[in-house]
Amino acid sequence: MRRTGPGRPLWLTCAVDGADHAVSDAAFLAAQGGDGRYDALCRATVWASSLAAPPASRCPSCATAAGEPEGEGEGDRRHRGVLSRFVPRASA
Numbered sequence: 800m801r802r803t804g805p806g807r808p809l810w811l812t813c814a815v816d817g818a819d820h821a822v823s824d825a826a827f828l829a830a831q832g833g834d835g836r837y838d839a840l841c842r843a844t845v846w847a848s849s850l851a852a853p854p855a856s857r858c859p860s861c862a863t864a865a866g867e868p869e870g871e872g873e874g875d876r877r878h879r880g881v882l883s884r885f886v887p888r889a890s891a
């Protein structure tokens with residue numbers, strides 16, 4: 800099923816604080832043709848960084864505003880799992 804309505808926010812990495820902020824569809828469209836600033840759900844001003852920027856951690860205020868669960872995401876957990884595979888354990 801496809802949901803319409805307020806829509807899903809877009810997550811943009813801010814070049815200033817390095818965090819991912821949620822920007823609503825409307826705010827994203829409103830900022831097109833502007834100077835690269837977007838109004839995030841947390842009311843921060845997001846300066847969009849290069850799309851090649853590595854994924855950053857999400858702004859907790861935006862996550863809450865977007866209705867997403869706060870705290871460690873699955874990405875973090877997966878990351879840790881991968882790391883533990885590469886880090887040899889000291890055997891007793």
Ligand SMILES: [Zn+2]
Binds near residue numbers: 819820841842861
């Ligand atoms: Zn934010």
